[in-house]
Amino acid sequence: MSSTPQSRPWDVHRLPSAEGSTFLITGGNAGIGYFAAEQLAATGAVVILGSRDRARADAAMASIRSRVPGARVRHLRLDLADLSSLKTAVAELDLTHLDAVVHNAGVALDDPPRRETEDGHELMFGTNHLGHFALTQWLAPLLSAAPAGRVVTVGSFAARSERLDLGDLQSTHDYRPKRTYGRSKLAQMCFGFELDRRLRAAGSTVLSVVAHPGGALDSLTPPRPPICETTPGERLRALPSALFVQGKDAGAWPIVRAVLDSQVRGGQLWGPAVFGLRGKPRHEPTPSHMSDPAVAADLWAASRDLVDADPHLGFR
Template identity: 65%
Template sequence: METKTVLVTGGNAGIGYFVAEQLAARGATVVIGSRSAAKAEAALGSIRAQVPGARVRHVPLDLADLPSLKASADALELSRLDAVVHNAGVYLDGPQRRETAAGHELTFGTNHLGHFALTHWLAPLLAGGGRIVTTGSFTAKRAELDFDDLQNQNDYEPKRAYARSKLAQMLFGFELDRRLRAAGSSAISVVTHPGGALDSLTPSRPPVHVRKPGLSPAGLLLQGKDAGAWPAVHAVLEPGVEGGQLWGPRMLGMRGRPHLETARGRLADPEAAARVWAASVELTGVDPFA
């Protein structure tokens, strides 16, 4: 990876931080996309402490602000990007529905529409064989999109809005690869999910994360966010990874080493994926790799 450059959205915290740290440990130049310069600097300092000589830097990135995304892509100052890990996202726990400046429901607008539009602006950098890795969630497998209410105006509930946004992201990742293959592109799109990744099982990386002492029985079934990063890192690094694949943890999809999964149910619905794509073009005004 010593000649590779990877952008990790939301690489300042959570799973994204460990994706960035692990890629840096493999020699990649890692760019952390974050809207908070202070949090990004803390993450960069932690990575450098864990990985002496790490090549890491920050680029401002606010996925909820669609008009700013071209400037974020330009700020990379690159002629080629080897991979982007679409990891950043919001998970709201309050009952109040919130919107982006453009009027999109905040969870859907950030987690899905922001990454959809960012891919458009990164497309020229990724066209030469780059990898677009979309981090979904196992909660998406139980979600169902309402195409008459993608913005969750009629039945907003935070957990449901999050699951729907992740389903939209994963369908986008699969549809993107279908379109890349149809166009004869050498770029590939891969979808991953981290399984069950908890803060309480995650090793400390102060000041980014400090683990509280004590044992958690959840460790028998789930894992920390460091392990939750493995599927995305695998999708970036491994030469045998192919476009359109889904990677998650090996043990029941919840913990363990990366494992190739079969997309089933709603994740395997190309008609729904095409509808998500069309709606996303309409809502963002851009069309990735068009």
């Protein structure tokens, strides 16, 4: 990551060099994660795509290499729904340090029935939140070994209208897919803010930042066959919505800035500038329900118990 002071406004099309840095993006083979990987690869960094599916990761890497000459990308087999596999996956990174991890991968279900991970956790909460919570513990030594490590948690605009039910975090008693998804993303965001509070208290050099893509639609996204394919007709029909939302390429901008910008501080929230839905990335106020320390502490304790994690997630 660039450590020199910025002399010009942030330009999403002229990113600073990150030569010598290594970034891991969970779910980097598709959607927002793919475009974050493509943009970060253009900075000269090594970009690792965390993905369960080798074939999809290979397709994503081929697409990046076709657009970024000399791109240094690799694949890490990563299954956030299988907590027991994460320690081994991190060992397979074979790194001495990691400059940033982007907690991006996620599951979004639209219809019942309620589903569970291999560990018996509700699928969206278990993958989106608990998987990343547990992964952070195993990555902690690598992040701490970097000159200025970062954990960038990708939230969602959907989390703004939700509130955590600490008595039913896994929607065991009242499962509604869209609400459960929104709450899983809210849990992720609460975790990101709480992690930074704990890192600051521990005197760590690692920063935790939260970012979200705003409203990002496939139909407004430039094609990247076979990663993302939209017809001219679909793009034409979507043009009116571009007044309010954007494509997934632009949705990646706040995440990329949270990784690269030397002016970003821990505990911040970054999102699109126009109503939090579209536009260039900016630092935005954090809604109080996302940054409530009491709620976050309870969520942290429950998550720690569910994944059998170290109380400090490996950061000392």
